[in-house]
Amino acid sequence: MIPISLLIFIVVCGVVNISQCAKILCVFQMPSNSHQVVFQPVWRELSLRGHQVTVLTSAPLKDPTLVNLTEIDLGYLREILTDKFNFIQTNSVRAWPHRKIEEVYKMNYLLAERILKNEQFKKIYQNPNTKFDLIIIQSYVGPIFHALGEIYNAPVVAINSMNAFIGQHFEIGNPHHPAVYTDMYTEYQGELTFLERWHSTFYYLWARYFIYFEGMPKSDAIARKYLGNDIPYLGESVKKLSFLFTTTNPTLIVPRPQVPTHMEIGRLHLKPTKPLPKDYQDYLDNAKEGVVYVSLGSNVLSSMVPEKFRSNLIEALGKIPYKVLWKYEADNLKNLPKNILTKKWVPQQDVLAHPNVKGFVMQCGLQSLEEAFSRNVPVICCPFISDQLMHIKRLEKIEAAIGINPDNVSVDEFKSAIMEIINNKKYKENVKKINDLWNDEPMKPLEKVIWWIEYVIRHNGTSHLKSPTATLPWYQFFLVDVISATLLVFFMPIYLLYLLFNKCCASNKKITSKKQKKEQ
Incomplete structure (x- = not known):
């Protein structure tokens, strides 16, 4: 006979567990196996933990035992990498970094539009009764799917199958000094030479310009085209990102300072060795x-x-x-x-x-x-x-x-x-x-990712962990206002003295002129 107190405890635990289960929407748009294998363990584990997970992916698991999982197959997107977008040529290590960014943005415009036209997905985001508690996206050099967080009023978590693109460092608020930290699309590592620092600095400034004045407006237009004009400007939405996971490691990437809402992970896709055919x-x-x-x-x-x-x-x-x-x-x-x-x-x-x-x-x-x-x-x-x-x-x-x-x-x-x-x-x-x-780490990578994802769910985002640099206006970030005020304070007295000197000279000239006329 089970004691009543124990029964109550079991029921309460069950209710608590059910209440903690969330409805999660995942969009992993890059139709490449090397990207998708990183995300697969995440959505599988979330499903096994009782969350209701809907995933848009080009590599569905198709596992009938995952009863909490709905997968929308985006396998048709692979032709974009080969037929419409020569990935090897446009993303070549020999190409200039800024050209690669421009091309990858173009690819993401195309991928996003094809996904937002997907009939299965349209039934989800066009249904006003659909609700999600969390959005997980592949934030790979493309901010469009951040807008999903706005239409569902849900926190957004981003997972990369590689390092963070320079724009993501801006969005999350990571310190990013161009003399030390470059972008994943450059080849620089560690201590940079003068020419590398020169290039890194101008690439940094170009990236700021391109993202804010070209990439973001075009991405915002695509989001509004399909998700409606009621959403905030996409440039504001990306600053609300709750968490960023990047598949990096200090062994491969120069160690850098980063905000609490950015975590390096890796080896998510590794599996125990199995017998070979x-x-x-x-x-x-x-x-x-x-x-x-x-x-x-x-x-x-x-x-x-x-x-x-x-x-x-x-x-x-x-x-x-x-x-x-x-x-x-x-x-x-x-x-x-x-x-x-x-x-x-x-x-x-x-x-x-x-x-x-x-x-x-x-x-x-x-x-x-x-x-x-x-x-x-x-x-x-x-x-x-x-x-x-x-x-x-x-x-x-x-x-x-x-x-x-x-x-x-x-x-x-x-x-x-x-x-x-x-x-x-x-x-x-x-x-x-x-x-x-x-x-040599305290927890396995997958355990770490799942814990922090569920942390975001429990607290409905991570606004309490946000770095102020994520929302700092560009003119404040570059100290334009401080420098301008300082120059004004410094040069104003000089300018006033200059005016006074000119006035004195002019007055003196008039007096001298009058004297000369009288003497004549």
Whole structure:
């Protein structure tokens, strides 16, 4: 017989638990697998904790056991990256940072409009009876979906699958001195040279201009087009952001001061090692001499890279005394060296965990780096797009990777880099040090993210943690008013003295003139 007091306690706990469950809307617009794998564990865990979660994503889980989850498939957006927006070219590490920002904003305008035209989503945001307690967005160089927080009167949490774009630092109120902290779209790291500081300063000023006078007005117009004119200006909405999670780590990004509502996370998508399919297991087991794994990620496909780079890579791989497993997405490779096996899909985390894998040739994408380091595999980086060049410059400084310029690498350079990364023990040792640092933390990354998301729900936002720099007008931030007042105070007496002096001179001139006339 259960005591009545215990029954009451159980019922009360149940009621409290139900009351804490929230209705959450998530919009993750970037149709790239490397982005979506970071968000998947978050919406899955929120669903398992009893929250009613609605997700717009290009990578739905389609897990029937998640009864609190509604997924709207945005897989059709992938063609934007390939057909309408050449992501590799427009986001190339060789392109000027300001050009990349302009192009990524254009891509986000297009993505947002396609999402807001989605019939399933329209039924949600056009229904006046729909309510949400929290909005979670992918705030990737595009502020449009911040407006959802306004129409539902709900706090907004942003999650990045990479570092924060410079505009997000402005929005959240992070200190961002251009002589020390640059943007993820530049290649600068650590102590900047004079020319780097010069460029960083003018890029900083340009970013302020572009965001406030070009990017934000266009984004606001799109939000109003679909969500109505009753919402506040989008430039004000972004300043209300309750929390920002970025997939970064001081090992890869220069440590920086940040406000309480910005938290660095990482390795959300890492999973325990699973048994490999038999063909992979047999191939790796039989490679007693070792295996080099090759993959350029989900955005920079091996089948899409320049022909010269690919042919040099193939020739170099054919000359090394190791087997090669290469994730290659097409069937256009002919007469490959005998030591190379290609697969269109590879269970990457499980392959990297195999003891015979000695090195990883990759593009230096953040998620692949986390997977390689979590399995203590040293890497050779061929940066193509986005923040990849910044990553490899940081890793080279701490001797945890070797960087290669894909524009002009020779066969011998490729072969030499592979042999160096495998035979020089310092690379593997430094990778292990990074992994040990990443794992030395008080809570697991997913636990941290979920706790803070539910903190935002419990307190209906984080206005009590807001930094005043997030809402400071630009003229106050740059001390325009203070400098102007100081100059006024300094120069006004000088100007008055100048006027007085001129008046005295003029009077004296008149007196002298009168005297001269009298004397004549």
